[in-house]
Amino acid sequence: MSGTSARLTPPADAVKPVRHPDAPAPGELLGSHYEHCFGCGGGQPHGLHLQATAGEGVNVTAEFTVKPAHQGAPGLAHGGVLATAMDEALGALSWLLRVIAVTGRLETDYVLPVPVDTVLFLEAEVTAVHGRKIYCRATGRTGGAEGPVAVRAEALFIEVKVEHFIDNGRPEEIQAAMSDPDQIRRARAFEVNP
Numbered sequence: 600m601s602g603t604s605a606r607l608t609p610p611a612d613a614v615k616p617v618r619h620p621d622a623p624a625p626g627e628l629l630g631s632h633y634e635h636c637f638g639c640g641g642g643q644p645h646g647l648h649l650q651a652t653a654g655e656g657v658n659v660t661a662e663f664t665v666k667p668a669h670q671g672a673p674g675l676a677h678g679g680v681l682a683t684a685m686d687e688a689l690g691a692l693s694w695l696l697r698v699i700a701v702t703g704r705l706e707t708d709y710v711l712p713v714p715v716d717t718v719l720f721l722e723a724e725v726t727a728v729h730g731r732k733i734y735c736r737a738t739g740r741t742g743g744a745e746g747p748v749a750v751r752a753e754a755l756f757i758e759v760k761v762e763h764f765i766d767n768g769r770p771e772e773i774q775a776a777m778s779d780p781d782q783i784r785r786a787r788a789f790e791v792n793p
């Protein structure tokens with residue numbers, strides 16, 4: 600049983616996504632947008648360390664290995680962790696549009712149980728854009744990029760300005776980010792001038 604809620608159905612006048620001309624080249628490793636991100640940051644010991652690769656369209660691929668720390672039931676991945684991996688893969692689509700966007704809504708279908716040690720082959724793509732609203736979907740497959748779908752997600756991301764973080768983030772992390780040249784460089788990849 601699966602389906603898409605009305606809020607994730609693009610309106611009739613939504614447009615096809617456009618890969619930004621300065622987006623990372625197909626096959627390029629996208630890197631982390633923030634060192635301490637739970638989904639992709641290298642400086643987050645308990646994080647998922649997801650590494651996404653740019654696709655040829657407005658899409659990315661990534662691999663996520665389910666570790667013992669990700670269990671919900673004995674030997675099986677926690678659904679919330681899988682949703683996080685999907686959220687992160689979907690979030691990486693921002694690199695290809697070169698906009699900053701945050702998750703507004705995320706719907707996840709859990710199709711197959713996912714045992715510890717499984718490598719999930721993730722693919723995410725933008726399907727439509729309507730103003731600040733970015734409609735996207737992702738799959739997580741087992742056994743290879745063509746394997747059976749274990750997790751499926753659809754999401755609505757909303758484009759935001761850098762002020763979204765500056766105004767709402769805890770001041771100590773915001774100040775640290777703004778005084779880190781590497782973070783400024785990453786932010787510029789989204790055409791942000793903090």
Ligand SMILES: CCCCC/C=C\C/C=C\C/C=C\C/C=C\CCCC(=O)SCCNC(=O)CCNC(=O)[C@H](O)C(C)(C)COP(=O)(O)OP(=O)(O)OC[C@H]1O[C@@H](n2cnc3c(N)ncnc32)[C@H](O)[C@@H]1OP(=O)(O)O
Nearest residue numbers: 606632686687690700701702703704757764776777786793
């Ligand atoms: C110096 C520091 C630099 C740091 C930055 C540097 C680099 C960062 C670069 C990229 C990193 C960005 C993100 C991270 C990437 C990946 C991580 C995974 C992604 C996440 O994990 S990210 C965290 C979870 N995420 C949130 O923490 C969002 C909390 N939330 C809000 O902050 C607001 O809620 C917001 C902004 C979403 C909207 O607020 P808003 O006031 O801007 O806009 P508004 O409400 O007007 O909505 C506009 C139109 O979207 C529709 N809409 C809105 N929400 C909807 C919903 N839920 N369902 C259906 N439709 C929705 C409305 O219906 C309207 O539609 P319409 O235009 O048709 O009327």
